[in-house]
Amino acid sequence: MLTNDQLSKWDRDSFMHPSTHLAQHARGESPNRIVQTASGCHITDRDGNRFLDAFAGLYCVNIGYGRQEVAEAIAEQARELAYYHAYVGHGTEASITLAQMVMDRAPDHMSKVYFGLGGSDANETNIKLVWYYNNIRGLPQKKKIISRWRGYHGSGLMSGSLTGLSLFHQKFDLPLDAVLHTTSPYYFRRDDLSLSEAEFSAKCAADLEELIAREGAGTIAAFIAEPLLGTGGIVPPPAGYWEAIQPVLQKHDILLIADEVVTGFGRMGSMFGSPHYGITPDIMTIAKGLTSAYAPLSGSIISNKVWKVLEDGTDEFGPLGHGWTYSAHPIGAAAGVANLKLLDSLNLVENARDTGAYFNQAMRTALAEHAQVGEVRGDGMLCAVELVEDRDTRTFFDPAKKITPQIVAEMARRGVIARAMPQGDIIGYAPPLCLSREEADTVVSVTAEAIKEVLERR
Template sequence: MIDIKTIAERDRANVLHPFTQLKGFASGKIGDPTIVTGGKGIYIKDAAGRTYIDAFAGLYCVNIGYGRTEVAAAIARQAYQLAYYHTYAAHTTEELATLSDRLVRMAPGKASKVFFGVSGSDANETQAKLVWYYNNLRGFPKKKKIISRERGYHGCSVFSGSMTGISFYHDHMDLPFPGVLHTGTPHHYWGAEPGETEDAFSRRRAAELEELIEREGPETIGAFIAEPVLGTGGVAPPPMGYWPEIQAVLRRYDVLLIADEVICGFGRTGADFGSTLYGIEPDLVTVAKGLTSGYMPLSGAIISEKVYAVMEQAADRVGAFSHGYTYSGHPIAAAAANAVLDIVELERLADRARVVGIHFQRRLNERFAQLEIVGEIRGVGLLAAVEFVLDRQTKRRFDPELKVGARISKVARDRGLIARAMPHGDVLGFAPPLVVSEAEIDEIVDLAYQATKQVMDELAKR
């Protein structure tokens, strides 16, 4: 029997939780920690015996659902055989070599090699170093700046946190670092001028990117990093024509494209990768989350033939590739990833996300479109969001002090549904496991609708 009180006391006294109001938690004002004890399919259970629908798949990551014993068995087999060895100086394991081969074959663009880490943040740190390394080796020592997008999310470490375009992640942390620039968000709902079509808006965003490159000097711009679908910045698919316009600018100025597939990769959008869905041809690809469905920490920086060729050709001149982590290519994590990708392929989860995603988007529109506080319903595959506004005609936002999105998320949780209040605006985000059924989607939408109606009633009484 779990001693809930003791665990909660130990946690409160000793754990520094990410994205938690420290004083409120330490004092008990925001309640006890949720002690998660188990999970199956799209559900998790806590120590108090409550069951929740996890409509956010952990943090966009548990694509195959909870409790898959096939993955646990693969982890155990590898742990019994060899729990750890490093990958420095050309050491490897069977699981790692197998995983690398399948990632190179399935990745968007013309992939050549994979460098492994443990999180999307460190993978994007690696991508930044690769951009600098690549341009140094080519004899372009000034071509180092990296352009990200406002509201883009690329991690929380020092440089990946700088590439993240959400000020919440910078405040009081001395970020962003020099060398990172931010261009406009590809979100038509908030960014378009009156009467501007999606195609016209995309052309304007591309023109703004080109102006930024010209203003800074093309000889100083090394790369552009972006998520195929905006994730933490609001779950917003790109407008029509966006990616062809952006890629044309990047090619014109010899700027590398880093596709951050941490959220979109391995089926989430209804395609193997978001890049595949939108015709993106990246030079570097970042993967994590769905790579192991969160069963083990693992990330990858996938390197194109173009970039790797420069690195190899310079090896006799510069020596060994001097970058690595103790846990790069960890054999247990590689075994977990292979087991997860076996499930993704066998159960055709990308196709499932596409088909069930159509049902999901339709049901959200059926239930939420008539509510006067709903400004936009958006998504693709099994990524979706509902954005709330005070006045849908003028797009006037709620007073931030009301925390409408956070209140709806909390009420939903009280009803047994985990849906995320996104950090930019009053937005309720969804990213359920890819194994979710249409009947479970209906329950998710109904619970979210009930929570929204409850908060609307509360607001009406103010």
């Protein structure tokens, strides 16, 4: 095996990595994988090791790696016009075209799309717009945002506060006071095991009602949620959940922000997660699959209802004072246009639906009877395996044992990348939407082998 001692040294000496144990990495106590090339569902590192990437980077390489059509679109845009801003009505052919393509795919009640760079900044934009919206409506006290425990909405100040995972709060003085958290729709981890899914959904809605009553509906501006919990465990909503939650929001004049950063652009086997689960959002957050991560780009899709108030606000108070230097960056927009064309021409949404269903069923068949597998769950091209020490009593492993990190490391040694999800022993999968059934079988078999290897030696 080749080594890259100089690159490895530079990496540890100079590069501060996100979501990393900084001290261990700097001391060389954890591996550093230096990725060099990629194609389809596979990546190859600088030492020639090839991996089937069953997490599509960070749920984001929807069309698969190495698509030359996107690379050429980026290069052509850079040669023609590498940058111009989008302030005060400026645009580029790429940004205007992509906006139209996004709106052609969005639910009919949506009106406009604002482009940023990543999901975190999109959710920062969303909260600013919600606050502006209520100020224009003469409701200056209606500012609090309700999120859900185990939800993931980014790692900025506001977006990190919206996130309901302790890793993103500890020692950062988060969450900010304007953010509240309510019950996570995580049926497997419900406190009362006697509840059916419908009963648990009703409890989630009742908990939300109670929180609103306690805080005062006149102080609450919006509820933000992923259609399906992503980083919190890849958890589809329990039966009746969205049907129970939405009337509560409507009753109290609370906007609904659907965070579609993971679920948007095909991952659910449908274009977006909102219509997939019968959700009617006021704002939608998009990123990842918008460009399949070939270039940074995010977006906030605004409904007709919210847009009308924003227009009224600028008529009264002048231009909207919000923007990023790189909003609607033409290179990102060009990548988005090429990406969405490939999503259509390669029938990747349909493949996510069909191969995703095959993948989830194959994982259930392989692991459902395993004594330490508490649940296999998923939807579309998303899947999770949750491990337990005792399935009958639903006893979880001691986190200090690091069972899932060991399994994921064993999978990598066998050539498959999965993700150890936070706050639980959960193996997560979000492969590129071009995954084949043969590749799905490989992921399933390697998972089963790695679980057997780790649990038998503990």
